[in-house]
Amino acid sequence: MATLIFLxxxxxxxxxxxxxKSCKKLGIPFSCExxxxxxxxxKITEGMENLSTMNEEEEDxxxxxxxxxxxxxxxxxxxxxxx
Ligand code: FES
Numbered sequence: 001m002a003t004l005i006f007l008x009x010x011x012x013x014x015x016x017x018x019x020x021k022s023c024k025k026l027g028i029p030f031s032c033e034x035x036x037x038x039x040x041x042x043k044i045t046e047g048m049e050n051l052s053t054m055n056e057e058e059e060d061x062x063x064x065x066x067x068x069x070x071x072x073x074x075x076x077x078x079x080x081x082x083x
Pocket of ligand 1: 029030035038039041069070071
């Protein structure tokens with residue numbers, strides 16, 4: 001099992017799952033959900049190594065270091081902290 005932490009809330013999710021649904025529960029805003037708009041950008045403050053490698057949508061977006069798109073990323077396992 002993996003854990004996603006945002007502010008003082010945490011959610012447990014299956015290893016390898018998309019973080020989108022959990023991020024919605026944690027209050028991260030979404031719009032296109034297709035890696036185009038950037039509304040769901042999250043700063044990863046801990047556990048970047050526990051996320052999947054960036055997919056094509058994230059690569060094409062040109063994200064800054066430590067930032068991911070919550071509608072695209074998957075969690076491999078372990079703990080990931082967002083801000
Ligand atoms: S919701 Fe648009 S990029 Fe994620």
